[in-house]
Amino acid sequence: MYRIRFHGRGGQGMKTASRILGTAFFLQGYEVQDAPRYGAERRGAPIFAYVRASKDPINERGIISQPDLVIVADDSLVPVPGAGVISGIDAHTVLLINSDEDPDTWKQRLNFNGSLFTLPVETEARAELRFIGATCTGAAARLLGVISRDALTQAIRQELAELGDAIVEENLSRALSAFGLMEAHAGTVNAGSVVSAHDYQRPQWVDLPFDQARISAPAIHAAATSIAVKTGLWRTMRPLIDYEHCNRCWWVCSTFCPDGAINVDDEGYPHIDYDHCKGCMVCVAQCPPHAIASIPEQDAQAADNEEARA
Amino acid sequence: MTRKLLTGNGAAAWGARLSASDYIPAFPITPQTEIIETLAGWIDNSDLDARLVTLESEHSMITAAAAAASTGVRVFSATSSQGLLYGMEMLYTVAGWRSPFVLVNVSRGLASPITLGPDHNDIMAARDSGFLQIHCATCQEVLDSTLIAFRLAEHTRVRLPVIVNLDGFYLSFTREPVDIPDSKLARQYVGDYDAENIRFRASAPLSQAVAVLGGSPYSYFRYESHLAAQDSLEIYHEVTEEFNQLFGRQYDAIDCYRSDDADYVFVMMGSFATKAKEAVDQLRDTGFAIGLLRPRLMRPFPAQIFQQLLACKKGVAVIDQNLSMGMGGVLHSELAASLYGQAHAPPLLMSYIGGLGGRDISSEEFFEIASELRLSAEQGKTPPPRLLYTKTELREVRKLQAVAHVERQDLDEGNTHE
Ligand code: SF4
Ligand code: SF4
Numbered sequence: 001m002y003r004i005r006f007h008g009r010g011g012q013g014m015k016t017a018s019r020i021l022g023t024a025f026f027l028q029g030y031e032v033q034d035a036p037r038y039g040a041e042r043r044g045a046p047i048f049a050y051v052r053a054s055k056d057p058i059n060e061r062g063i064i065s066q067p068d069l070v071i072v073a074d075d076s077l078v079p080v081p082g083a084g085v086i087s088g089i090d091a092h093t094v095l096l097i098n099s100d101e102d103p104d105t106w107k108q109r110l111n112f113n114g115s116l117f118t119l120p121v122e123t124e125a126r127a128e129l130r131f132i133g134a135t136c137t138g139a140a141a142r143l144l145g146v147i148s149r150d151a152l153t154q155a156i157r158q159e160l161a162e163l164g165d166a167i168v169e170e171n172l173s174r175a176l177s178a179f180g181l182m183e184a185h186a187g188t189v190n191a192g193s194v195v196s197a198h199d200y201q202r203p204q205w206v207d208l209p210f211d212q213a214r215i216s217a218p219a220i221h222a223a224a225t226s227i228a229v230k231t232g233l234w235r236t237m238r239p240l241i242d243y244e245h246c247n248r249c250w251w252v253c254s255t256f257c258p259d260g261a262i263n264v265d266d267e268g269y270p271h272i273d274y275d276h277c278k279g280c281m282v283c284v285a286q287c288p289p290h291a292i293a294s295i296p297e298q299d300a301q302a303a304d305n306e307e308a309r310a
Numbered sequence: 311m312t313r314k315l316l317t318g319n320g321a322a323a324w325g326a327r328l329s330a331s332d333y334i335p336a337f338p339i340t341p342q343t344e345i346i347e348t349l350a351g352w353i354d355n356s357d358l359d360a361r362l363v364t365l366e367s368e369h370s371m372i373t374a375a376a377a378a379a380s381t382g383v384r385v386f387s388a389t390s391s392q393g394l395l396y397g398m399e400m401l402y403t404v405a406g407w408r409s410p411f412v413l414v415n416v417s418r419g420l421a422s423p424i425t426l427g428p429d430h431n432d433i434m435a436a437r438d439s440g441f442l443q444i445h446c447a448t449c450q451e452v453l454d455s456t457l458i459a460f461r462l463a464e465h466t467r468v469r470l471p472v473i474v475n476l477d478g479f480y481l482s483f484t485r486e487p488v489d490i491p492d493s494k495l496a497r498q499y500v501g502d503y504d505a506e507n508i509r510f511r512a513s514a515p516l517s518q519a520v521a522v523l524g525g526s527p528y529s530y531f532r533y534e535s536h537l538a539a540q541d542s543l544e545i546y547h548e549v550t551e552e553f554n555q556l557f558g559r560q561y562d563a564i565d566c567y568r569s570d571d572a573d574y575v576f577v578m579m580g581s582f583a584t585k586a587k588e589a590v591d592q593l594r595d596t597g598f599a600i601g602l603l604r605p606r607l608m609r610p611f612p613a614q615i616f617q618q619l620l621a622c623k624k625g626v627a628v629i630d631q632n633l634s635m636g637m638g639g640v641l642h643s644e645l646a647a648s649l650y651g652q653a654h655a656p657p658l659l660m661s662y663i664g665g666l667g668g669r670d671i672s673s674e675e676f677f678e679i680a681s682e683l684r685l686s687a688e689q690g691k692t693p694p695p696r697l698l699y700t701k702t703e704l705r706e707v708r709k710l711q712a713v714a715h716v717e718r719q720d721l722d723e724g725n726t727h728e
Contacts, residue, residue: 032486037483059585061584062668065670195592195673197592197596197598203672203674204702205678205701208699218423222714222721
């Protein structure tokens, strides 16, 4: 059985990516299981999706703890502990990372000796935000080696049909060029085996101790904890106020911001708290003189770094 | 018939569509919402000729469902977790009306703390309501069970509402290949709803009253519902047999996997039971004669069938994905009650709590249960109920508690984050 895990952020299309791959397997005659997995978070929060494919009926369910292929659509997730990107990977696992950095850098960083591929920046296949899912899926399909170009094409047409022809074609061209890019590595991914009852690693089982309610009640008593949670990390797009055009209207942006992330100073100018702005772009849509631009967070961060260096 | 990848939610919606539901009262809740979204989409596109109404709560939704069923139309509805509990008063109430309809519940653990992951405490809370309960393990089963549920609910000897249960995430959001039955054949199977003496018609005002009664007549009506629920086991056999003839899929009240020649047996319900199948295969490879019994019916409880299937087994491990505080697993208790005093009942009936709030049950956990099962059988002793938890998991919880502790101290010292 193939066990594949997609990692990305809410809004980057990981569910769709897993469905495209699932459908491609299905069209190729496999039994399939695909599913997204997320909590109560929204856009930008780490999510993962998984695909299982086998020639036999699938009885496994839920989390894939030992993946054959891990696809990381957003490399900024690798160091986020909660994202669990590297959980359960071993020498047998193939890693595919959408990243500007080269495979060797990643191997060193992760202390990983197995097969690792990046979707390089120079080529057409470099995943742009909107097409990350399709691009990664195209590359993954080729790395698996058992999915034909036709099955991939048909799967994309099927899964994205509702979005209209133009978007389908755009996704298709990204996916197919990524598919082509991995040609030399077709079939690198090997289907893994099941955990055998003969020789498995026995977890250390414990009996839960009795704790008094003062410890075991699921409550956190503390003030202003939401300030400590940097929800700004969820952002994929960044709102940027152009103060030349801001006419200090009546602070529409600050009123509409659902996260209270815009404060107005004494002179009536709005300031965005990027530690907590989740990048919903409501302010961008509401600003009467269109003084707030939206730019991809990745680009904004690159510019920040540039500035810091200079 | 088409074979397609469908989520459990999609499969439930197809079940409602193929049984030609007329009225769908709805209220959204994660992880059920996709069911009503799908149905609403079909109604908009004229793929489904039904009326969908969004109510202001599950309490009203269940009232509307039963009220509509009392006019003799076919009713489908769906909810989950806190929603099911919010409608609980009406669940008990409308079951007594004896107006049949089908309610899908997408299982999700209950607060507190809050979780989105599945377990069966929500559906177990509806155990004594008078609704019959069918529990599913695959997306295919969700679709098929919805059709079967209408046959069962509307049968003249039953006339009780039925809940079809599927696990959140593991089925609700998981796509699997599903055979979508031919719609004509499905209609033929479900048939028309013969509402008998249930009659409300336009322009013919009537009232349906439920009286306030003393204990004696009250007992009569309550016990009649119980008899109908018990009797429905036979009807279940009939309607699933017929289903098998038409569609080639057999849904016994208890799904048996390699249990005939087994000495030991796992018993569990819901989608995690397919993981148990996998573990059974692995354990069989090591020469351990173990099998699996998965009750599809929780109400009526197939006690006699359990008695037959478990006769002369050496040991049974019940894995409950629910927890009755101060007692333990509900399925374990019910099975114990069914087996007590029966000739050839297995001498060992162990209890495990697993998969609460969607916590994974790993192969290793099944293997551990199997080895404890063997050991206890050899020693002739039944160990106390157990939640298998790993040291790593406990360490993670301790970390969270340490964070909470620091916050608490900060607060006590008058510090804030500002
Ligand atoms: S994008 Fe604008 S409205 Fe949205 S959270 Fe950020 S500042 Fe607030
Ligand atoms: S809504 Fe636009 S113009 Fe008004 S204060 Fe905000 S940025 Fe300035």
